[in-house]
Amino acid sequence: MAENSQPDVTKDIPKIDLSDSIREFSGQNSDYYVDTLSQIQATGENLNLWNKAALLCGPAWCAARGLWNLFWLFTIAELVALVQLGKGIWGDLGASKMAEAEQLTKRAHDLRLEAGVAGVTGDESAESSAEIAMNLEKAAELAIQQAQAAASTWWLYLIAGIVLYVVLRYVLGKFANRLYELQYSAWRLNKKIASGFSMQRLTIALVILVILVPLTLYRFTVSSPVEWLVDVPVDNAYYTNSANALEGWFDRTAEAGKGVFDGITAGAQSVLDAMELLLVDAPWPVVAVFLVVIAWRVASIRVAIFTAASLCYIGFLGLWEASMVSIVLVGAAAFFCILIGIPLGIWFSRSEKAYAVARPVLDLMQTIPPFVYLIPIIAFFGTGRVPGILATIIFAMPPVIRLTALGLRQVPSTVVEAAVAFGATKWRILVGVELPLATPAIMTGVNQTILMSLSMVVIASLIGAKGLGQEVLTALQYVAKGQGILAGLAILFCAMMLDRIVQGRFQRQEDQ
Amino acid sequence: MNDNEKDIVIELKNAWKIFGERASEAMAAVESEGIGKAEVLEQYGAVVGIADCSFSVRRGEIFCIMGLSGSGKSTLVRHVNRLIEPTSGEIYLLGEDVMKLSPTALREMRAKRIGMVFQHMALLPHRSVRDNVAYPLEIRGESKSRRWDVSQHSLSLVGLDGFEDRFPRELSGGMQQRVGLARALASDPDVLLMDEPFSALDPLIRRQLQDQFMALSDQLHKTTLFITHDLDEAIRLGTRIAIMKDGRIVQIGTPEEIVTNPADDYVRDFVQNISKLKLVFAHTIQTPISEYKPVDGEDLSQSPRVSQDVDLDYLIDVATNTTQPTVTTDESGNDVGVVSKDRLLQGIRDGK
Incomplete structure (x- = not known):
């Protein structure tokens, strides 16, 4: 049987040695990458290769290694996880319901006053006002209950945040090397693709993270953030003035170009x-x-x-x-x-x-x-x-x-x-x-x-x-x-x- | 010499073509400093298409330009009718300076004097075979009946009678290229420019079309500039051959000169595997009769006699029927040389 089968020609093909080019590509810590990338290329299987740097540094690693798409993806995903964490730890979860209850109580109070006045003057509306006020008070009570219930779920947010964060880092640590190998293959075709470890990229990424993370956390976890974060703090005049100018232009053009x-x-x-x-x-x-x-x-x-x-x-x-x-x-x-x-x-x-x-x-x-x-x-x-x-x-x-x-x-x-x-x-x-x-x-x-x-x-x-x-x-x-x-x-x-x-x-x- | 000059139909003098945005700067540098192809690319980001090409084609001649892909042969042929403008150099067609022609005069020259055949046929798919062939005449504003007459005649020249009212897509590749040839012949031009016309065809059809083209050429005597990447084809068809490499012409000569006396290693490599039997003639390999010393048993009086202008193929036929060396004669029948069997074998191998 063995004699009849085709000789295995692939057996004798010499292996190409990519270590120099991988070394050139990866820059810092090149020995590690030569080793892991070669393993990935050799087996093509999902090896149990943990990239500790990616696991610990997360998006910052992605940026430093020039994987910008991955950086943005994980920055946003981690922000979502951090927001959950923040809500769980210091967020005022019942805040919106509490505000609703407050409003309802105030309205009920006003109606009671009205009903009181109406009762004194003998108006017929007194009764109905009192009734509406009672309903409102009930609704306010319900809202307070809901607010309390919401506030007691803080641990759910905490757990969700932690789990999401851990999963994200796990995924990144697990797949970082494989993605880096893809980047290497792409880099071989186009040397303009980012390679190596760059302090400059790392700095940019850190600046982005330092700005993004606190602002986002603040906006989502504080019950009433300052006004200028919710809407762009500009004067309405820009809009109206531009519109007026355009309108004037249209009128003049319509007049001038009548013929x-x-x-x-x-x-x-x-x-x-x-x-x-x-x-x-x-x-x-x-x-x-x-x-x-x-x-x-x-x-x-x-x-x-x-x-x-x-x-x-x-x-x-x-x-x-x-x-x-x-x-x-x-x-x-x-x-x-x-x-x-x-x-x-x-x-x-x-x-x-x-x-x-x-x-x-x-x-x-x-x-x-x-x-x-x-x-x-x-x-x-x-x-x-x-x-x-x-x-x-x-x-x-x-x-x-x-x-x-x-x-x-x-x-x-x-x-x-x-x-x-x-x-x-x-x-x-x-x-x-x-x-x-x-x-x-x-x-x-x-x-x-x-x-x-x-x-x-x-x-x-x-x-x-x-x-x-x-x-x-x-x-x-x-x-x-x-x-x-x-x-x-x-x-x-x-x-x-x-x-x-x-x-x-x-x-x-x-x-x- | 004067007669010869009159007979020159196409002439290129020191033609250069440099592609790129900074071509004129690069050209100036080439002229003043004599920099090479690599420097032009490096310093000016420009590519040398053809470099310092000069040649002339005589009336009735089939002048083959042979070179590999990228050697600049297709660029070169497009200079003759200025489909590509040279960066520098002179071009003459029928004694006229092509570079000085006005756009109108140039169009007229293209319409009346030049017929061109393309590698990829370049037929108009929405027109019938007849209207394709008549297209050059239509451009010249000929009447419809004249167009029909001429296209009919032109199609019959290439053996495509009865296909006038088909569309090009209904024809095979070889037939389409014959339509292309008929179209080039339709305006009865002085010059045929053929840009690798047979290269896209399979070998059998190519051979057929080569034969047909040679027969046609014997009949019409059109001055032809024939581009090919196939040395066999160039030798079969060409009166003279120019060999191009990297935009330069490395050798110009008759097929025999090219084969027997290659100018450099590049050409030698090419001609190595070319059969010399039809290219080398007795007068090239013969030993003058005065210098020939007969060996034992040889008697030149018993030898067969052939003209000194026969080729090796013929000499082999003669030599197989005799034990004696072959004696060659001149036009008046005088013995001039001897070709022994050893010498013949050496000639077959080396071509000289």
């Missing part, structure tokens, strides 16, 4: 009007047939059937006009997003600097709650459909910009180089090579933009854009659950219709 804002409004309005003429003003059978035929020709027969079914849903529930208004709104918003977004995306794919500046702006556009920019939009453009569209554009444009830039960056440089080698101009390369190759990414962006536009119709209706959003809003105001769900589904169907038609066009190109 520009009116021009933008007029431009958007004309696109809206044209689309409205097509979808809202035209007789509904014409529009329905038009949409189904478009879906069929542009996409496929399946999309056409889906479109017809969606239109039936909308029509039978009497949401036709509202839906068409919403589609016009979304269509116009998506139109502007694409019109502005794709050129911006092209620019950002070329210029690293421009993209670096634009990226935080795009993040802002996507993350700022729409209600925040609804306010300045109303200031500049008033209410109605156009500001609704503008709010939608702010929210929905980033994906098409991002994905255009991404798609263009991913065009293989070899293909572009070939076009250059055959003497193509930059414009020709963009139109003939880069944009076609980036189409999948760009279409994903367009898809995202359309869907995000539809999610904005409800919010846009807050500033006077009509349509399905208004239906949902009304339903919300009157808590009309059924109406809200039906209108919401109509929004979903509109979104899917638009998306399938646009995507279908592209997918058919792909299939060819």
Whole structure:
């Protein structure tokens, strides 16, 4: 049997000696680490290796050895344990209940006085006041009892604190060497990773601990800490003054830029009007047939059937006009997003600097709650459909910009180089090579933009854009659950219709 | 000499390319102090792509540039059509100073004078094979019917009739590269730049395409700059070969010169395992007939006679059929030299 089996080639492989590099990595106390890290690497098992330094010094050891993540993790966890300990030893555990009882007693006392006065004057309220006062006194008594009960649980906190603290140190002492071994492996790849024992890091860690620990203990264990620790001690004037300054700026800008804002409004309005003429003003059978035929020709027969079914849903529930208004709104918003977004995306794919500046702006556009920019939009453009569209554009444009830039960056440089080698101009390369190759990414962006536009119709209706959003809003105001769900589904169907038609066009190109 | 100069199609003079933000400083230091590649990297954080490269390619020649990965051969070929701008040096194409061309003139030169084939084909995936081949013509603004005619002809040259209306992804790697070649030929350029065109293909297909390319080259006589990392390929195809190492050209010569007379140990290492049978000719190894002393039993009058320009392969065939040494003759049939069997064996081994 043994002769037939493969010879064990691994047996004769010489062992690599890492002790010098581990020595270089660990600095102080290197013999110990050479020994333990080699053992960990040799066995891979959880050896019974106690790191006494880590066990005794805890987070300070982590910092001195450059394991900053571990330092923060254990600092916070140990703080939690220390807070429990502090509460158990000197904390006033019944304090909040005691304060409650005090208040109740005071209120009861006041009522008794009132009842006394009322009794003298012969008022009818005397009796009821006395009754309320009695109830309050009872409640106060109960609170005092609870406070006493809470105060008697001090030993629970003490034990919990001690147990947690011991467990944390046990875990750190047990796993410190293994984590240090991981740090060593990482350090081999990247020599910038902290290594050795550093007095500087130790000092920083101690300063942090000296500041953090007493403050935290004080805040959590004293029943009424000083005011400046609870809230940042600043004057309210900072807030009001900044807000006033911004408000003034908005007013002035709205006044100064009236011509520009009116021009933008007029431009958007004309696109809206044209689309409205097509979808809202035209007789509904014409529009329905038009949409189904478009879906069929542009996409496929399946999309056409889906479109017809969606239109039936909308029509039978009497949401036709509202839906068409919403589609016009979304269509116009998506139109502007694409019109502005794709050129911006092209620019950002070329210029690293421009993209670096634009990226935080795009993040802002996507993350700022729409209600925040609804306010300045109303200031500049008033209410109605156009500001609704503008709010939608702010929210929905980033994906098409991002994905255009991404798609263009991913065009293989070899293909572009070939076009250059055959003497193509930059414009020709963009139109003939880069944009076609980036189409999948760009279409994903367009898809995202359309869907995000539809999610904005409800919010846009807050500033006077009509349509399905208004239906949902009304339903919300009157808590009309059924109406809200039906209108919401109509929004979903509109979104899917638009998306399938646009995507279908592209997918058919792909299939060819 | 004058005739020769007219015949030079591509010429590079002392071309340098240094990559990095401080390339021009590094270049100045190279010129004034003559610092080397390592110093440039150390002092300026810049990388020398090609260093002091000069060569010229004559009309109709297939000029192979051979070197290993990172030797700068792909960088070098991109200087000819200025896909990469040299840090210093002169480049001439058909007698024109390429460095002085305006952007428009440069584009025109790329569109009309130069066809390029790439290692990774670089076909446009969204266009049909025909539209890929016609792309250079489209850039030049040719009419559609002309584009179709030319692309059809160009595809038939590379043996791809009937594939016009496919997409590149429907074709195998070898066929895709033939489309790439057809595209380069479509604009009927004076110069073909081929950047490792066959390197990504498997050996059998590579061999096939090499044969096809040689046949095509015999037919069209295009001046070709051919980049390869494969010395066998360079020897098979090249009229002359330049060998590159670390951005420098270490030797330029005919395949025979390279094999029989390597300039340094680097080249010698390369040519060691190359078969010399087709590269070394009788005149290289023959002993002049006046110096030859026949040994016992030899009678030169009985010897077979061959031209002194036959290769070793042929000499072996002749020598196996006789006991006598082989006598070589010049064009007019006079005996000029003798190749004994010992000498032949030595020639096969050493190439000289």
